[in-house]
Structure formats: C-alpha cells, structure tokens
Amino acid sequence: MADPFPELEEEQTPEERAAGQKTFHKVVWVLVAIFAGIGLLALFGPDRPSAPDQPTNYGDTVGGAFSLTAPDGSTVTDQTLKGKPFAIFFGFTRCPDVCPTTLAKMARLRQQLGEDGDRFEIVFVSVDPGYDSPEDVGRYVDLFGTPIIGLTGSDEDIAKVTKAYHAYYEKVPVEGGDYTIDHTAAVYLMDREGKLQSIIDYQEGPEASLAKLERLVG
Template sequence: MDRRTLLTLGLGGGVAVLALGAGVAVRQVMESRRAARVTGTKLGAPFRLTDHNGQPITEAAFQGRPSLLFFGFTHCPEICPTTVYDMETWLSEMDVAPEALGAYFVTIDPERDTSEFLKSYLEPQSHRILGITGEPEAVWDMAKSWRVYFQKRPLDGGDYTMDHYASIFVLNARGEVVDLIPYGTAADEAKAKIAAVL
C-alpha cells in the first residue's frame, strides 16, 4: 500500500484525511502498552464542554461504561455521516442498550456545529450518539489531548472543509483506549472490537 493510500481517503475531493502522524502515535502508544500488559492507553485531558442537548459534559462521561468516541463535523459529505450510520447500525444489530455503551460524536468544527445544529444532525440518524461541542478553543484543546489531527481547508467561494482523523476510539469503562475502528472497517470486525469491551 503506497503512502498516499495510507494518508488520504479519496472521497470526492479528499474531505477527510487520516493523519498518519496522529494515527501512528496512537497505535504506537497502544502497542507499547500491550507489550507491557497494560489494559489500555489513557488519552485525553479534563474538559468542560456542551452536549447536543445544551447540557454540560466532562471527561466523566467516558467513565463507568465502555464508549465509542469519534471526532468529525456535520458538513462532512461522506465519512462522518457514514460513521454515524455505521455506529448506529452495529450497536442496533448487536442489541447493545444505550446505557451499556456510550457513543459520542465530538465536532472538530465548533464554529458551525452548535449544540442545536449537532442535535438536528444526529437525532434523525441515532438517539444513542451524543454530540459534543463548545467554545472553539476548548473543543480544539480537547481534540488535541486525544492526539486527533484536524485542519481547516479553504474551499472556493470563501467556504471551508475540515481534514481530520477518521477512526473511532474504542474505550473501556475506565476511559482508556483499547482499540481503534478505522473508517471502512468491515462490520464483523468492528462488532468484534465493540463486543470485546462489553
């Protein structure tokens, strides 16, 4: 597989880019922890943001039950809506109760993705995936603490899109990363990774 294939998901203009540096860094940390027989990799820093219902949310949301954590944006034409659809489909087909596993969509475009906008985007697709947004700097600090790559890319006419890391983090009940589900992972493989933390 060549470097371009590893770096870019070519979806009509390459809207979302897999950041090789961020992805490799996360995988290297996870592999080193596995070698040391540690159960998971702790990423993330304390945060105080807002969910799509307008309620405060902190890192405590990722404690006490396993979670799926995805960083994306609502104006994404393919990767993000596909990922939301996939998460909802996998969990529904596995008959996973919402209280048994958290599912979160953190925007990396908080300037456009307000709580209200996230709610109108997510709820028609899933009632179990909770959107997270907030003040831009606070959101971006939170994403960086998870080693998530994102970058604004200008488009013609003054618009912009966001390049971003496109894997789902699989967290255990302590909020540690125990696996990744890359974009395009086969359903059976994704479900096996989810089942492993339940």
C-alpha cells in the same frame, strides 16, 4: 473532502443559509437510509473516500480531561462519561462522506449487538464550533436513529479534547471563501475508566468492528 454544496460558498442571506442546511440534512437522511438498508456494503467497497492517517500506538496517552457542551446546554466532561464504555468520533455536521457513513456504521453495529448495544455510549464531537452550535449538533446526531451524545465547545475546548485524543483536524479553504475540514476518521473505543481499548479504522470491515465492540462491552 470537498464542500457538497458549492452554491453555498458565496455570501448568503439567512433564508438562503437555512435552505441550504435543510437540503444538507435531507442528503444526510438519504445516506443514513442507504447504509442502514444495505448493511453498509458501500462503505467497504473500492471507492471509499480517503481519510487522514489514524492514531496508533498511543496506549495510555489517549484520552484525558475535557469539558464540552451538549445540545441542551449542559456540560459534559470526561468524568461524566466514566463508568460506561464509549465510542468517540470527531467530525462536523457539513462533512459530506466520512462522518455520516461512520455514524451510520456505528448505529448499525449497535443494532447488531442487540441488548449489549445499550452497554456503551456513542459520542460525536464537532470540530467546527464556528459553524456547528450545540443545537445543530443535536439535530444532526438525531438523524441516525440511535442515541448519540453530540458535543461541541469553544475553539479552545475543541483544541484541548482533540489534543487529548491525538485527533487531527484542519480547516481547508475552498473557493468562495468557505472551508471544509480534514479530520481523523477513526472511532476511539474507550473503556469504563476512559482508557483507550481499541480503535475502529474508517476502512475496517464490519465483522472486525463488531468484534471490537463485543470486547468493549464484555
């Protein structure tokens, strides 16, 4: 995934970085509006961006203990989430394609579930703690118009949770000394006990995805 703002790759002043973040969030808003307005048709068209291979056949080995930080500074653990199904996705706030489209898709699917949409949580974990502070993650997930639990942590925290979920992520250098991140594009659907029930693939159609969520909250 290429950096959407190559002009930000050179060393920047705090003012320039702030302006770049503002511009990026405007782009995210546009993406959210597009996917909400057209029912995510573009997501399933022939020009979908590629994504890393998805985890398969891991069964009960997916999930486990973790401790991460929420935007308000509170600690969220695997035990915090137990008792209610949740959909967990790993990404980063500067992600130009997979992350905004996936979170917009999940917001749309929750809306389609009606009252049942309140019966599961959506969790977004940033795998870029060097750039994404908890506050940054909070502002990012607020853009999608539905309650999303945004989390991040130290490098060690992220390594632990991604290992538990068999999620892939890797920094990829780009010109100018900056980087982007390749990462797993799947959404993990976890039951009330924190066990993997199913996975929504990035390229999966809305009907199949909705059916999986209906089973999750059923």
